[in-house]
Amino acid sequence: MSDRDRDEEGRARSARPRDGLGRPLPYDAVGAPRQPEGVRRSPEETLTEAQRLLDAGMPFHAHEVLEDAWKSGPEHERELWRGLAQLAVGVTHAARANTTGAAALLRRGADTIGPYAGNPPHGIDITGLRTWAQTLAGSLHTGHEPPPAASIAPRLRG
Structure with missing residues:
Protein backbone atom coordinates (compact mmCIF):
# COMPACT_ATOMS: atom_id res chain seq x y z
CA MET A 1 0.00 0.00 0.00
CA SER A 2 1.42 3.34 -1.03
CA ASP A 3 1.49 6.29 1.33
CA ARG A 4 1.26 8.77 -1.55
CA ASP A 5 -1.50 11.35 -1.48
CA ARG A 6 -4.47 10.30 -3.63
CA ASP A 7 -7.56 12.06 -4.94
CA GLU A 8 -11.10 10.68 -4.83
CA GLU A 9 -10.47 8.60 -7.98
CA GLY A 10 -7.27 7.13 -6.52
CA ARG A 11 -4.89 9.15 -8.72
CA ALA A 12 -1.67 10.35 -7.13
CA ARG A 13 -2.06 14.00 -6.08
CA SER A 14 0.34 15.78 -3.80
CA ALA A 15 -1.51 17.36 -0.90
CA ARG A 16 1.52 19.45 -0.02
CA PRO A 17 0.97 23.19 -0.32
CA ARG A 18 2.86 24.92 -3.12
CA ASP A 19 4.37 28.35 -3.54
CA GLY A 20 3.49 30.73 -6.37
CA LEU A 21 5.93 28.93 -8.68
CA GLY A 22 4.46 25.52 -7.91
CA ARG A 23 7.31 24.32 -5.68
CA PRO A 24 6.17 21.98 -2.91
CA LEU A 25 6.27 23.36 0.62
CA PRO A 26 6.18 21.47 3.93
CA TYR A 27 2.77 20.02 4.76
CA ASP A 28 2.26 22.52 7.60
CA VAL A 39 -12.66 23.19 -14.71
CA ARG A 40 -14.39 23.90 -18.01
CA ARG A 41 -14.11 27.58 -18.86
CA SER A 42 -14.91 29.52 -21.96
CA PRO A 43 -11.86 30.67 -23.93
CA GLU A 44 -12.49 34.20 -22.60
CA GLU A 45 -12.59 32.97 -18.99
CA THR A 46 -9.49 30.84 -19.55
CA LEU A 47 -7.47 33.71 -21.00
CA THR A 48 -8.63 36.16 -18.33
CA GLU A 49 -7.78 33.81 -15.46
CA ALA A 50 -4.45 32.73 -16.98
CA GLN A 51 -3.46 36.37 -17.53
CA ARG A 52 -4.43 37.27 -13.96
CA LEU A 53 -2.22 34.49 -12.64
CA LEU A 54 0.69 35.39 -14.93
CA ASP A 55 0.47 39.03 -13.86
CA ALA A 56 0.42 37.92 -10.20
CA GLY A 57 3.69 36.01 -10.70
CA MET A 58 2.00 32.60 -10.61
CA PRO A 59 2.83 31.03 -13.98
CA PHE A 60 2.62 27.48 -12.62
CA HIS A 61 -1.00 28.10 -11.69
CA ALA A 62 -1.66 29.79 -15.04
CA HIS A 63 -0.35 26.66 -16.74
CA GLU A 64 -2.93 24.60 -14.83
CA VAL A 65 -5.75 26.81 -16.15
CA LEU A 66 -4.40 26.56 -19.70
CA GLU A 67 -3.99 22.80 -19.32
CA ASP A 68 -7.69 22.47 -18.49
CA ALA A 69 -8.50 24.20 -21.80
CA TRP A 70 -6.03 21.97 -23.63
CA LYS A 71 -7.61 18.82 -22.22
CA SER A 72 -11.26 19.85 -22.54
CA GLY A 73 -11.30 22.18 -25.53
CA PRO A 74 -12.25 21.41 -29.10
CA GLU A 75 -9.82 19.19 -30.95
CA HIS A 76 -8.86 21.91 -33.44
CA GLU A 77 -7.64 24.16 -30.57
CA ARG A 78 -5.89 21.61 -28.38
CA GLU A 79 -2.43 22.44 -29.69
CA LEU A 80 -3.09 26.15 -29.14
CA TRP A 81 -3.85 25.62 -25.45
CA ARG A 82 -1.03 23.11 -25.07
CA GLY A 83 1.42 25.64 -26.52
CA LEU A 84 0.15 28.40 -24.23
CA ALA A 85 0.54 26.05 -21.24
CA GLN A 86 4.12 25.33 -22.37
CA LEU A 87 4.84 29.07 -22.43
CA ALA A 88 3.55 29.40 -18.84
CA VAL A 89 5.75 26.51 -17.74
CA GLY A 90 8.67 28.18 -19.49
CA VAL A 91 8.10 31.28 -17.34
CA THR A 92 7.90 29.02 -14.28
CA HIS A 93 11.28 27.47 -15.07
CA ALA A 94 12.86 30.85 -15.81
CA ALA A 95 11.71 32.19 -12.43
CA ARG A 96 13.07 29.02 -10.76
CA ALA A 97 16.50 29.62 -12.42
CA ASN A 98 16.20 26.54 -14.66
CA THR A 99 17.39 28.37 -17.77
CA THR A 100 17.85 25.26 -19.90
CA GLY A 101 14.34 23.97 -19.22
CA ALA A 102 12.86 27.44 -19.57
CA ALA A 103 14.44 28.06 -22.96
CA ALA A 104 13.36 24.64 -24.25
CA LEU A 105 9.75 25.10 -23.16
CA LEU A 106 9.53 28.67 -24.41
CA ARG A 107 10.77 27.60 -27.84
CA ARG A 108 8.54 24.53 -27.89
CA GLY A 109 5.51 26.61 -26.91
CA ALA A 110 6.30 29.20 -29.59
CA ASP A 111 6.55 26.44 -32.20
CA THR A 112 3.34 24.78 -31.00
CA ILE A 113 1.22 27.95 -31.30
CA GLY A 114 2.86 28.96 -34.60
CA PRO A 115 0.26 27.34 -36.88
CA TYR A 116 -2.41 29.63 -35.38
CA ALA A 117 -0.62 32.84 -36.43
CA GLY A 118 -2.50 33.16 -39.73
CA ASN A 119 -5.89 33.29 -38.03
CA PRO A 120 -5.37 33.91 -34.30
CA PRO A 121 -8.35 32.69 -32.25
CA HIS A 122 -9.87 34.50 -29.27
CA GLY A 123 -7.78 37.65 -29.75
CA ILE A 124 -4.60 35.82 -28.76
CA ASP A 125 -1.48 37.64 -29.93
CA ILE A 126 0.21 34.62 -31.50
CA THR A 127 2.87 36.64 -33.33
CA GLY A 128 3.66 38.74 -30.27
CA LEU A 129 3.82 35.67 -28.03
CA ARG A 130 6.17 33.89 -30.40
CA THR A 131 8.48 36.92 -30.54
CA TRP A 132 8.34 37.31 -26.74
CA ALA A 133 9.11 33.61 -26.18
CA GLN A 134 12.07 33.55 -28.59
CA THR A 135 13.48 36.76 -27.10
CA LEU A 136 13.12 35.55 -23.51
CA ALA A 137 14.58 32.13 -24.36
CA GLY A 138 17.63 33.82 -25.88
CA SER A 139 18.14 36.17 -22.95
CA LEU A 140 18.25 33.62 -20.14
CA HIS A 141 21.70 32.99 -18.71
CA THR A 142 22.84 30.40 -16.19
CA GLY A 143 24.27 31.86 -13.02
CA HIS A 144 22.25 35.07 -13.09
CA GLU A 145 19.60 35.90 -10.52
CA PRO A 146 16.30 34.53 -11.85
CA PRO A 147 13.81 37.17 -12.93
CA PRO A 148 10.60 37.56 -10.92
CA ALA A 149 7.87 35.69 -12.80
CA ALA A 150 5.57 38.72 -13.02
CA SER A 151 8.34 40.79 -14.64
CA ILE A 152 8.65 38.39 -17.58
CA ALA A 153 4.99 37.40 -17.94
CA PRO A 154 3.63 37.73 -21.47
CA ARG A 155 0.47 39.45 -22.62
CA LEU A 156 -1.73 36.70 -24.03
CA ARG A 157 -3.86 39.09 -26.07
CA GLY A 158 -2.79 42.11 -28.07
Whole structure:
Protein backbone atom coordinates (compact mmCIF):
# COMPACT_ATOMS: atom_id res chain seq x y z
CA MET A 1 0.00 0.00 0.00
CA SER A 2 1.42 3.34 -1.03
CA ASP A 3 1.49 6.29 1.33
CA ARG A 4 1.26 8.77 -1.55
CA ASP A 5 -1.50 11.35 -1.48
CA ARG A 6 -4.47 10.30 -3.63
CA ASP A 7 -7.56 12.06 -4.94
CA GLU A 8 -11.10 10.68 -4.83
CA GLU A 9 -10.47 8.60 -7.98
CA GLY A 10 -7.27 7.13 -6.52
CA ARG A 11 -4.89 9.15 -8.72
CA ALA A 12 -1.67 10.35 -7.13
CA ARG A 13 -2.06 14.00 -6.08
CA SER A 14 0.34 15.78 -3.80
CA ALA A 15 -1.51 17.36 -0.90
CA ARG A 16 1.52 19.45 -0.02
CA PRO A 17 0.97 23.19 -0.32
CA ARG A 18 2.86 24.92 -3.12
CA ASP A 19 4.37 28.35 -3.54
CA GLY A 20 3.49 30.73 -6.37
CA LEU A 21 5.93 28.93 -8.68
CA GLY A 22 4.46 25.52 -7.91
CA ARG A 23 7.31 24.32 -5.68
CA PRO A 24 6.17 21.98 -2.91
CA LEU A 25 6.27 23.36 0.62
CA PRO A 26 6.18 21.47 3.93
CA TYR A 27 2.77 20.02 4.76
CA ASP A 28 2.26 22.52 7.60
CA ALA A 29 3.13 25.59 5.49
CA VAL A 30 0.61 28.00 4.01
CA GLY A 31 0.93 27.95 0.24
CA ALA A 32 -0.61 29.73 -2.70
CA PRO A 33 -4.22 28.78 -3.40
CA ARG A 34 -4.35 25.84 -5.80
CA GLN A 35 -6.30 25.97 -9.03
CA PRO A 36 -9.07 23.39 -9.13
CA GLU A 37 -8.44 20.79 -11.83
CA GLY A 38 -10.78 19.89 -14.65
CA VAL A 39 -12.66 23.19 -14.71
CA ARG A 40 -14.39 23.90 -18.01
CA ARG A 41 -14.11 27.58 -18.86
CA SER A 42 -14.91 29.52 -21.96
CA PRO A 43 -11.86 30.67 -23.93
CA GLU A 44 -12.49 34.20 -22.60
CA GLU A 45 -12.59 32.97 -18.99
CA THR A 46 -9.49 30.84 -19.55
CA LEU A 47 -7.47 33.71 -21.00
CA THR A 48 -8.63 36.16 -18.33
CA GLU A 49 -7.78 33.81 -15.46
CA ALA A 50 -4.45 32.73 -16.98
CA GLN A 51 -3.46 36.37 -17.53
CA ARG A 52 -4.43 37.27 -13.96
CA LEU A 53 -2.22 34.49 -12.64
CA LEU A 54 0.69 35.39 -14.93
CA ASP A 55 0.47 39.03 -13.86
CA ALA A 56 0.42 37.92 -10.20
CA GLY A 57 3.69 36.01 -10.70
CA MET A 58 2.00 32.60 -10.61
CA PRO A 59 2.83 31.03 -13.98
CA PHE A 60 2.62 27.48 -12.62
CA HIS A 61 -1.00 28.10 -11.69
CA ALA A 62 -1.66 29.79 -15.04
CA HIS A 63 -0.35 26.66 -16.74
CA GLU A 64 -2.93 24.60 -14.83
CA VAL A 65 -5.75 26.81 -16.15
CA LEU A 66 -4.40 26.56 -19.70
CA GLU A 67 -3.99 22.80 -19.32
CA ASP A 68 -7.69 22.47 -18.49
CA ALA A 69 -8.50 24.20 -21.80
CA TRP A 70 -6.03 21.97 -23.63
CA LYS A 71 -7.61 18.82 -22.22
CA SER A 72 -11.26 19.85 -22.54
CA GLY A 73 -11.30 22.18 -25.53
CA PRO A 74 -12.25 21.41 -29.10
CA GLU A 75 -9.82 19.19 -30.95
CA HIS A 76 -8.86 21.91 -33.44
CA GLU A 77 -7.64 24.16 -30.57
CA ARG A 78 -5.89 21.61 -28.38
CA GLU A 79 -2.43 22.44 -29.69
CA LEU A 80 -3.09 26.15 -29.14
CA TRP A 81 -3.85 25.62 -25.45
CA ARG A 82 -1.03 23.11 -25.07
CA GLY A 83 1.42 25.64 -26.52
CA LEU A 84 0.15 28.40 -24.23
CA ALA A 85 0.54 26.05 -21.24
CA GLN A 86 4.12 25.33 -22.37
CA LEU A 87 4.84 29.07 -22.43
CA ALA A 88 3.55 29.40 -18.84
CA VAL A 89 5.75 26.51 -17.74
CA GLY A 90 8.67 28.18 -19.49
CA VAL A 91 8.10 31.28 -17.34
CA THR A 92 7.90 29.02 -14.28
CA HIS A 93 11.28 27.47 -15.07
CA ALA A 94 12.86 30.85 -15.81
CA ALA A 95 11.71 32.19 -12.43
CA ARG A 96 13.07 29.02 -10.76
CA ALA A 97 16.50 29.62 -12.42
CA ASN A 98 16.20 26.54 -14.66
CA THR A 99 17.39 28.37 -17.77
CA THR A 100 17.85 25.26 -19.90
CA GLY A 101 14.34 23.97 -19.22
CA ALA A 102 12.86 27.44 -19.57
CA ALA A 103 14.44 28.06 -22.96
CA ALA A 104 13.36 24.64 -24.25
CA LEU A 105 9.75 25.10 -23.16
CA LEU A 106 9.53 28.67 -24.41
CA ARG A 107 10.77 27.60 -27.84
CA ARG A 108 8.54 24.53 -27.89
CA GLY A 109 5.51 26.61 -26.91
CA ALA A 110 6.30 29.20 -29.59
CA ASP A 111 6.55 26.44 -32.20
CA THR A 112 3.34 24.78 -31.00
CA ILE A 113 1.22 27.95 -31.30
CA GLY A 114 2.86 28.96 -34.60
CA PRO A 115 0.26 27.34 -36.88
CA TYR A 116 -2.41 29.63 -35.38
CA ALA A 117 -0.62 32.84 -36.43
CA GLY A 118 -2.50 33.16 -39.73
CA ASN A 119 -5.89 33.29 -38.03
CA PRO A 120 -5.37 33.91 -34.30
CA PRO A 121 -8.35 32.69 -32.25
CA HIS A 122 -9.87 34.50 -29.27
CA GLY A 123 -7.78 37.65 -29.75
CA ILE A 124 -4.60 35.82 -28.76
CA ASP A 125 -1.48 37.64 -29.93
CA ILE A 126 0.21 34.62 -31.50
CA THR A 127 2.87 36.64 -33.33
CA GLY A 128 3.66 38.74 -30.27
CA LEU A 129 3.82 35.67 -28.03
CA ARG A 130 6.17 33.89 -30.40
CA THR A 131 8.48 36.92 -30.54
CA TRP A 132 8.34 37.31 -26.74
CA ALA A 133 9.11 33.61 -26.18
CA GLN A 134 12.07 33.55 -28.59
CA THR A 135 13.48 36.76 -27.10
CA LEU A 136 13.12 35.55 -23.51
CA ALA A 137 14.58 32.13 -24.36
CA GLY A 138 17.63 33.82 -25.88
CA SER A 139 18.14 36.17 -22.95
CA LEU A 140 18.25 33.62 -20.14
CA HIS A 141 21.70 32.99 -18.71
CA THR A 142 22.84 30.40 -16.19
CA GLY A 143 24.27 31.86 -13.02
CA HIS A 144 22.25 35.07 -13.09
CA GLU A 145 19.60 35.90 -10.52
CA PRO A 146 16.30 34.53 -11.85
CA PRO A 147 13.81 37.17 -12.93
CA PRO A 148 10.60 37.56 -10.92
CA ALA A 149 7.87 35.69 -12.80
CA ALA A 150 5.57 38.72 -13.02
CA SER A 151 8.34 40.79 -14.64
CA ILE A 152 8.65 38.39 -17.58
CA ALA A 153 4.99 37.40 -17.94
CA PRO A 154 3.63 37.73 -21.47
CA ARG A 155 0.47 39.45 -22.62
CA LEU A 156 -1.73 36.70 -24.03
CA ARG A 157 -3.86 39.09 -26.07
CA GLY A 158 -2.79 42.11 -28.07
